[in-house]
Structure formats: C-alpha cells, structure tokens
Amino acid sequence: MNRLDVLSPVVYLSNNWLSLTGVLLVTTSTVFWLFLLPANFGAETVHPYLGILIYLLLPGGFFGGLAMIPLGIYLESRREKKSGEYPASFPPLDLRHTGLRRLLAFVVLATGANLVIASQFTYHAVNYMDSVNFCGQTCHSVMSPEFTAYQNSPHSRVECVKCHIGPGAGWFVKSKLSGVGQVFAVTFNTYPRPIPAPVHNLRPARETCETCHWPQKYGEDRLRVFRKFGDDEANTRTETVLLIRIGGGNGGPGIHGAHLGEGVSIRYAHTDEKRQDILWVERRDKDGKTTRFQAPDSKSGANAQVREMDCMDCHNRPTHIYELPERAVDNALASGAISPALPFIKKKSVELLKTTTGAGIPAALAAYYRDNHAPVFSEKRAEIERAAAAVRAIYDRNVFPQMKVTWGTYINNIGHTDFPGCFRCHDDTRAASDGRKLTQDCNTCHSLLAMDEAGPKILSDLGIGK
Ligand code: HEC
Ligand code: HEC
Ligand code: HEC
Ligand code: HEC
Ligand code: HEC
Known part of the structure; x- marks a missing residue:
C-alpha cells in the first residue's frame, strides 16, 4: 500500500460525466489563459473585450470546473452507495488502475487538443480584437456614429485603443474592467442612447495624445481658409482666412502655450454635465502665481465641479468629428x-x-x-x-x-462659431481682481486676414486663391 492510495477513491469516483466536464473546463481555461497571458502583458495596448475573456470567462471556467470535480465525486458516491455498487475497497493507485489510466488519457488528450486550438485561436483573436473593425463594428449599431465619424477624420489610421486605453498597465486593467460592463450593457440593451459625452473615465488626454503629438512641435502658426457659400441663387462663395496662433509663432505663448505651457495649469468650475457653463477659471503660471477669473454675475457654485484643463477642453472631437x-x-x-x-x-x-x-x-x-x-x-x-x-x-x-444622434448632439469645443467653444471662458466678462479679463479680442487667437470676402486679396497674394 503506497501513500497515494488514499487518492484511489477520488480517482475511481471522478469517473463520472460531471467531474470529467470539470476536468475539461479546468484544463481548457488553464491552457487558454497561459496563451493569452503574453498578449496581456506583452503588447502596449490590448482591446478591452479581450479582458472579458481573460478576466471573466476563463476564470469562470476554471473555478466552475474546479467546483464540478468534487461535486461529481460526491454525487457519484451517493449514487453508488444507494445502488450498492460502492466497492468495499479501492484498487491500488498505479497504472494498472483502469480508472486512473482513463483519467490520465483524458487529461492528456484534452490538453493536447486545447494546445492546438488555443495556439491557433489566441493569435487570431488577439489580432482581431485589437483591430479597428472589432471596436467599430462588433457592437455595430452602438458604435456606428463614432466609427463613421472616425473614418472621416485625421486619425482614421490610428487604432481606437491608442486613444481609449494608451500605454501602461494601470489603465489597461481599468479599461478591461469597464469593457466588461460595456459588454453587459450591450447584451442587455441598457446602454444610453446617444452614448454620453464628455466621457468621464477617459484617460487624461495628455497621457494618450502626447504619445504621438510632441508638445513643442505643435508650436507654429497655421493658416486656415474657411470657404462658405451663400443662400442666393448663385451660391456666392466667400472666404475667411485666419492665421491661427497655435503656438508662440509670433513671440507670444500662443494658444497651446497659454493653457498648457511649461508650469502652466488652468482649473475651472463648471455647473453642467457637458462642461459648458463655466463659473470661474483659475490659471497658475510657472512662478506659482494664481489668477482667478470670475464671472460678474457669479451664480451659485453649490453643485459646481472643478476640472483641470487639458487637450480635451478644446480638442474633444479630434476624431469623432460630426458636422453641422x-x-x-x-x-x-x-x-x-x-x-x-x-x-x-x-x-x-x-x-x-x-x-x-x-x-x-x-x-x-x-x-x-x-x-x-x-x-x-x-x-x-x-x-x-x-x-x-x-x-x-x-x-x-x-x-x-x-x-439618437443628430445634428449638434455632440458639442465641439474648438473655435466659437458653431458652439460656445473658446468663448465659454473668453467672453470678455470674466475678470481677475486686477481687472484683467479673459479676452475676446479678435486678433488674440488668430489674425483675421480676411472675413467673408469674395476672392480676398490675401489669397491671391499667397498664390492660393482661385
Ligand atoms: C485620436 C484619438 C481617438 C481615437 C483614435 C478614437 N477615439 Fe473614441 N474618443 C476620443 C475622445 C477624445 C473621446 C471623448 C470625447 C468627449 O469626452 O467629449 C472619444 C469618445 C468616444 C466614444 C463616446 C461617444 C462620443 O462620441 O463622445 C465612443 C463610443 C468612442 N470614442 C469609440 C471609439 C471607437 C469605436 C474608435 C475606433 C474606431 C475610437 N473611438 C477611436 C478619441 C479617440
Ligand atoms: C497613435 C498616434 C496618435 C495619437 C495617440 C493621437 N494622434 Fe492626433 N494625429 C496623429 C496623426 C498621424 C495626425 C496627422 C494626420 C494627418 O495630418 O493627416 C494627427 C493629427 C491631429 C490633429 C490635427 C488635425 C488637423 O485638422 O489637421 C489634432 C488636433 C490632433 N491630432 C489631436 C489629437 C488629440 C487631442 C489626441 C488625443 C485624444 C491625439 N491627437 C492622439 C496621430 C495621433
Ligand atoms: C485652449 C485650447 C487648446 C488646448 C488646451 C489644446 N489645443 Fe491643440 N489646438 C488648438 C487650436 C485652436 C488649434 C488649431 C486648430 C485649427 O487649426 O483650426 C490646435 C491645433 C492642434 C494640432 C494641430 C497642429 C498643426 O500644426 O497641425 C495638434 C496636433 C494639437 N492641437 C494637439 C494638442 C494636444 C495633444 C493637446 C493637449 C496636450 C492640445 N492640442 C491642447 C487649441 C488647443
Ligand atoms: C476653461 C477656460 C478656457 C477655455 C475654454 C479657453 N481658454 Fe484660453 N485662456 C484661459 C485662461 C485662464 C487664459 C489666461 C489669461 C491670462 O492669464 O490673462 C487663457 C489665455 C489664452 C490666450 C493668451 C491670451 C493672451 O492675452 O496672451 C489665448 C491665445 C487663448 N487663451 C486662446 C484660447 C482658444 C483658441 C480657446 C478655444 C480653442 C481657448 N483659449 C479656450 C482659459 C480658457
Ligand atoms: C479665444 C480665442 C479666439 C478669439 C478671442 C476669437 N476667435 Fe475666432 N476662432 C478661434 C479659433 C480657435 C477658430 C478656429 C476654429 C476651427 O478650428 O474650426 C476661430 C475661427 C474663427 C472664424 C472662422 C469660423 C468659421 O467656421 O467660419 C471666424 C470668422 C472667427 N473666428 C472670427 C472671430 C472674430 C470676429 C472674433 C472677435 C470677436 C474672434 N474670432 C475671436 C478662436 C478665437
């Protein structure tokens, strides 16, 4: 009699369909989990829904299977005791033991099959789940507005996960967990329509956007031409020409420098969900001096939320760009x-x-x-x-x-003609204690080189008129 023989009843009794299914589940989830693990930690970003598999289905299978083994053994022993099949003693546990041989063969076969399936499946699954098609089309009707708008944007070649997850482990796990919730919402049809914006658990923009956009680089003036057509019979065409002071091209801090320059931080309090009604704005410069700009008719700030300004307060539609x-x-x-x-x-x-x-x-x-x-x-x-x-x-x-997405559902914060945008703060009324105001001067943010002119001279001077 060797020490292993105490296990003999277990091996014998586990020879029932419930326990064997449990064994199958445990080996399958272990093998798949091991295969998915490198994809989880190796890649820079992985799609959240892969997390459903890794964090939900596989552990579920593993523990479920683990519970089924003893349950099967228990039910089997009860059944055998009742029917009188239950043996008085169990055969010794060695390879002559048919129960053990069968169990071992089963585990080896199941594992072998799993290895083959998992190695094929995971490679394709990981690639697929990372792809734009998965994000944009799997939850087709839910994401179709975002997917469609994205395809017409400057970021149409940037994968969804680059902005929605970004590098690093912390947000990776966070997004996995929220992905799980999202899939339930889609499955049970409880998601809101339209999907609300601003997105509250969006990763701070500077951590994602700045993996591609180098802050010092976007520091130049940019010429933009806006072409408009009239309501008249001839659809008369006019042009607006702006030199936008994105960076300090003209010696000043420029738009980016004023809000996000070195050492600069701006906080503001807003009273609505969409961050449009702004109560006060506070700028802290690189010497640590803070200036607070307060609206004259200071409304009650009882339910105001304070937010630190980042790219999103201007570029909230860098890729899901809807038009009017x-x-x-x-x-x-x-x-x-x-x-x-x-x-x-x-x-x-x-x-x-x-x-x-x-x-x-x-x-x-x-x-x-x-x-x-x-x-x-x-x-x-x-x-x-x-x-x-x-x-x-x-x-x-x-x-x-x-x-339920229609014209103007999603607000765009850049500019000030279609939505309040820059003028949420720059409304010429918010003043600091020294009387300085958040300017609305037309030539602070851009030089207005031409405004609604038919064939403006500036364009022919630059050789781009037509
Ligand atoms: C260049 C970065 C970027 C890429 C690439 C990107 N998104 Fe977004 N997405 C954003 C930002 C920023 C917001 C948040 C807007 C806000 O808070 O107002 C957002 C919001 C969303 C929303 C919430 C609804 C909305 O319109 O605000 C959904 C859904 C979404 N994105 C899905 C996707 C899908 C699907 C893809 C890939 C096809 C994708 N995104 C690619 C930046 C990106
Ligand atoms: C994976 C790289 C990547 C990430 C992440 C990324 N972008 Fe971009 N972005 C690009 C590329 C590439 C272009 C240039 C596209 C072109 O010129 O056709 C671009 C262009 C832009 C432009 C100029 C659009 C125009 O009208 O010319 C803006 C603004 C911008 N990105 C903002 C953002 C913001 C805000 C985020 C973060 C939410 C972000 N980007 C994240 C790669 C990225
Ligand atoms: C105060 C508002 C504001 C903030 C905050 C802001 N931007 Fe911009 N950004 C602008 C404006 C305005 C433009 C010019 C848009 C245009 O050309 O119509 C611009 C242009 C850009 C461009 C295109 C530059 C080019 O030359 O093509 C990129 C890229 C960009 N921003 C990235 C960012 C990133 C990344 C952040 C966050 C770190 C950020 N911006 C924060 C207002 C802002
Ligand atoms: C959340 C409030 C807020 C929003 C929104 C905002 N700004 Fe500002 N902006 C400020 C503050 C605060 C200052 C600093 C003013 C000061 O110190 O005098 C500033 C300063 C500036 C300056 C420098 C002004 C100067 O006198 O040198 C420019 C240019 C500018 N903003 C452009 C923009 C543009 C363009 C947008 C929209 C795309 C925008 N801002 C949106 C708060 C805001
Ligand atoms: C706080 C910064 C800021 C101030 C002040 C400002 N603008 Fe602008 N304006 C912008 C930005 C940013 C854009 C570009 C929007 C975009 O990228 O689509 C713009 C765009 C425009 C456009 C073109 C819009 C279109 O879609 O046709 C016109 C016209 C314009 N501004 C006129 C003015 C006039 C007139 C004033 C003075 C009352 C003024 N702006 C003050 C930031 C500003």
Whole structure:
C-alpha cells in the first residue's frame, strides 16, 4: 500500500460525466489563459473585450470546473452507495488502475487538443480584437456614429485603443474592467442612447495624445481658409482666412502655450454635465502665481465641479468629428462633390438635411429642380444626381436615429462659431481682481486676414486663391 492510495477513491469516483466536464473546463481555461497571458502583458495596448475573456470567462471556467470535480465525486458516491455498487475497497493507485489510466488519457488528450486550438485561436483573436473593425463594428449599431465619424477624420489610421486605453498597465486593467460592463450593457440593451459625452473615465488626454503629438512641435502658426457659400441663387462663395496662433509663432505663448505651457495649469468650475457653463477659471503660471477669473454675475457654485484643463477642453472631437449641415454642405461645394453651378443648391441642401431623412433626399432634391428649375433639371440631370448622393452621404455620416444622434448632439469645443467653444471662458466678462479679463479680442487667437470676402486679396497674394 503506497501513500497515494488514499487518492484511489477520488480517482475511481471522478469517473463520472460531471467531474470529467470539470476536468475539461479546468484544463481548457488553464491552457487558454497561459496563451493569452503574453498578449496581456506583452503588447502596449490590448482591446478591452479581450479582458472579458481573460478576466471573466476563463476564470469562470476554471473555478466552475474546479467546483464540478468534487461535486461529481460526491454525487457519484451517493449514487453508488444507494445502488450498492460502492466497492468495499479501492484498487491500488498505479497504472494498472483502469480508472486512473482513463483519467490520465483524458487529461492528456484534452490538453493536447486545447494546445492546438488555443495556439491557433489566441493569435487570431488577439489580432482581431485589437483591430479597428472589432471596436467599430462588433457592437455595430452602438458604435456606428463614432466609427463613421472616425473614418472621416485625421486619425482614421490610428487604432481606437491608442486613444481609449494608451500605454501602461494601470489603465489597461481599468479599461478591461469597464469593457466588461460595456459588454453587459450591450447584451442587455441598457446602454444610453446617444452614448454620453464628455466621457468621464477617459484617460487624461495628455497621457494618450502626447504619445504621438510632441508638445513643442505643435508650436507654429497655421493658416486656415474657411470657404462658405451663400443662400442666393448663385451660391456666392466667400472666404475667411485666419492665421491661427497655435503656438508662440509670433513671440507670444500662443494658444497651446497659454493653457498648457511649461508650469502652466488652468482649473475651472463648471455647473453642467457637458462642461459648458463655466463659473470661474483659475490659471497658475510657472512662478506659482494664481489668477482667478470670475464671472460678474457669479451664480451659485453649490453643485459646481472643478476640472483641470487639458487637450480635451478644446480638442474633444479630434476624431469623432460630426458636422453641422451648413458647414458640411460648404465643404462639399468647395471640394466639388456638389456642383456650385446648380441654382440655390446650398440653401436647398441644408434645408433637406434638416427636414428630410437620408433616404428621402435624392427624390426630394430631384423634385425641387423638376418643379422649380425645369431647364436646369433637363440639362444638368447628372449633376443633380451627384449632388443628391453627396447630400445624402452627409446625412448618413452624421445622423444615426437608432442611437439618437443628430445634428449638434455632440458639442465641439474648438473655435466659437458653431458652439460656445473658446468663448465659454473668453467672453470678455470674466475678470481677475486686477481687472484683467479673459479676452475676446479678435486678433488674440488668430489674425483675421480676411472675413467673408469674395476672392480676398490675401489669397491671391499667397498664390492660393482661385
Ligand atoms: C485620436 C484619438 C481617438 C481615437 C483614435 C478614437 N477615439 Fe473614441 N474618443 C476620443 C475622445 C477624445 C473621446 C471623448 C470625447 C468627449 O469626452 O467629449 C472619444 C469618445 C468616444 C466614444 C463616446 C461617444 C462620443 O462620441 O463622445 C465612443 C463610443 C468612442 N470614442 C469609440 C471609439 C471607437 C469605436 C474608435 C475606433 C474606431 C475610437 N473611438 C477611436 C478619441 C479617440
Ligand atoms: C497613435 C498616434 C496618435 C495619437 C495617440 C493621437 N494622434 Fe492626433 N494625429 C496623429 C496623426 C498621424 C495626425 C496627422 C494626420 C494627418 O495630418 O493627416 C494627427 C493629427 C491631429 C490633429 C490635427 C488635425 C488637423 O485638422 O489637421 C489634432 C488636433 C490632433 N491630432 C489631436 C489629437 C488629440 C487631442 C489626441 C488625443 C485624444 C491625439 N491627437 C492622439 C496621430 C495621433
Ligand atoms: C485652449 C485650447 C487648446 C488646448 C488646451 C489644446 N489645443 Fe491643440 N489646438 C488648438 C487650436 C485652436 C488649434 C488649431 C486648430 C485649427 O487649426 O483650426 C490646435 C491645433 C492642434 C494640432 C494641430 C497642429 C498643426 O500644426 O497641425 C495638434 C496636433 C494639437 N492641437 C494637439 C494638442 C494636444 C495633444 C493637446 C493637449 C496636450 C492640445 N492640442 C491642447 C487649441 C488647443
Ligand atoms: C476653461 C477656460 C478656457 C477655455 C475654454 C479657453 N481658454 Fe484660453 N485662456 C484661459 C485662461 C485662464 C487664459 C489666461 C489669461 C491670462 O492669464 O490673462 C487663457 C489665455 C489664452 C490666450 C493668451 C491670451 C493672451 O492675452 O496672451 C489665448 C491665445 C487663448 N487663451 C486662446 C484660447 C482658444 C483658441 C480657446 C478655444 C480653442 C481657448 N483659449 C479656450 C482659459 C480658457
Ligand atoms: C479665444 C480665442 C479666439 C478669439 C478671442 C476669437 N476667435 Fe475666432 N476662432 C478661434 C479659433 C480657435 C477658430 C478656429 C476654429 C476651427 O478650428 O474650426 C476661430 C475661427 C474663427 C472664424 C472662422 C469660423 C468659421 O467656421 O467660419 C471666424 C470668422 C472667427 N473666428 C472670427 C472671430 C472674430 C470676429 C472674433 C472677435 C470677436 C474672434 N474670432 C475671436 C478662436 C478665437
């Protein structure tokens, strides 16, 4: 009799379907877990939903399986005792023991099969879950607004995880855990529509954005031309030309330097969820001197929240960029996707975007020209159809009824024409104790080289007018 023989009843009794399933679960989850582990720690960023597998399903399988083994043994012994099959003594535990041989063979086979499956599966699963398609399309209708807007943005080649998780272990785990919650929300259909912004558990922007954007580099002036088209029959085109003082190109601190320069930090108190109603703003410069700018009609700050300013307070839409009808149609006209030669096309397109559904746009636009501009309708049929397709595309990439996303649902904080943006603070009323105000002077943030002019001289001087 050797010492292992005490285990003999266990081996004998574990020969039942419940315990064997348990063994299978335990070996499977162990093997898969071991394979997924390097993906978890090795890669810089891994998709949160992989965490569901690693942190939820596999441990669940492991512990569930572990519990099934003794439960199976217990039920088996009860059954055998009842039916009188229960042996008076158990055979010694060596390889002649059929129960042990069968159990060992089972474990070896299951592990072997798992090794083959896991090595194939995990490699593809990890790659797939990291991909933009997984993020954007797996939860298709939920994320379709963000995915669509992203595809039309300067970051369309940047993976979702680069901004939504970023480097390092801490946020990695945090995002895994929140990913688990998100999948439940999608499964049980409890997620909010639209997905609310600002995102509260977004990683501080400087830790993600600055893995690619070097603070000193974005320190130059930038020339921008905004093209607009009128509501008149000729869709008269005008241009606004701005030299935006992003950095200290002209000797001053520039926009980035003023808010995020070395040693500078700005805090503000807001009273609403969307961070639009700002109560006071406090700037701390590199010598540690703080200046507080307070609105004159100081509202009660009882439920105000204080936030430290970062990239997000201006660039909250770096990639999920939704357009407004006027601006989207202007851009399509400027790029030629919509022909400016069609009478009233600007006015009509904007009107249709605001009143019709995407699918209704082509017919409505055609009907408009047929009923009101018959000669144009017969001569420029192809141009009308092309314009209709472009207007419909604008609608389809900005309005998502099933997610309750429509024009203006998501606020953009850059600029001040479509949303309050910079003017949330720079409203010329908030003053410091020394009387200094948060300026609204038109030439502080940009030089206004031309404003709503038809063919401004500055553009021909620069050789970029047309
Ligand atoms: C360049 C960085 C960046 C990339 C790449 C990126 N996002 Fe975002 N995303 C953001 C920021 C910043 C916000 C938060 C906006 C806010 O708080 O107002 C956000 C917000 C969201 C939201 C919340 C709803 C909203 O529109 O505010 C969802 C959902 C989302 N992103 C999904 C995705 C998916 C899916 C991808 C990949 C297809 C992706 N993101 C790629 C930066 C990024
Ligand atoms: C993985 C790298 C990466 C990360 C992370 C990243 N960006 Fe970018 N970003 C880029 C690249 C590349 C471009 C240039 C695209 C181009 O010029 O076509 C760009 C362009 C931009 C632009 C200029 C857009 C324009 O109109 O020309 C802004 C603003 C910007 N990023 C802000 C952000 C912010 C804010 C974040 C953090 C939420 C961020 N980026 C995160 C790679 C990144
Ligand atoms: C106070 C508002 C504000 C903050 C805060 C801010 N930016 Fe900007 N940033 C701007 C403006 C305005 C522009 C110019 C936009 C335009 O060209 O229309 C800009 C432009 C950029 C560009 C494009 C530069 C170029 O030359 O193409 C990048 C990249 C960028 N910002 C990244 C960042 C990052 C990263 C952060 C956070 C560390 C940040 N910004 C914080 C206002 C801000
Ligand atoms: C949360 C409040 C807040 C928002 C939003 C904000 N700023 Fe500022 N900004 C400040 C504060 C505070 C100062 C410092 C003013 C001072 O010390 O006189 C400042 C200073 C500046 C300066 C330097 C002014 C000077 O006199 O030299 C520029 C330029 C500027 N901001 C541009 C912008 C632009 C562009 C935006 C929008 C994209 C913006 N700001 C949004 C708070 C804000
Ligand atoms: C606090 C900084 C700031 C101040 C002050 C400011 N602007 Fe701007 N403005 C911006 C920024 C940033 C943009 C670029 C927005 C973008 O990137 O789309 C802009 C864009 C514009 C545009 C083009 C917008 C469009 O979409 O057609 C016009 C026109 C303009 N500003 C006019 C003015 C006038 C007039 C004043 C004076 C009353 C003024 N701005 C004061 C920051 C400022």
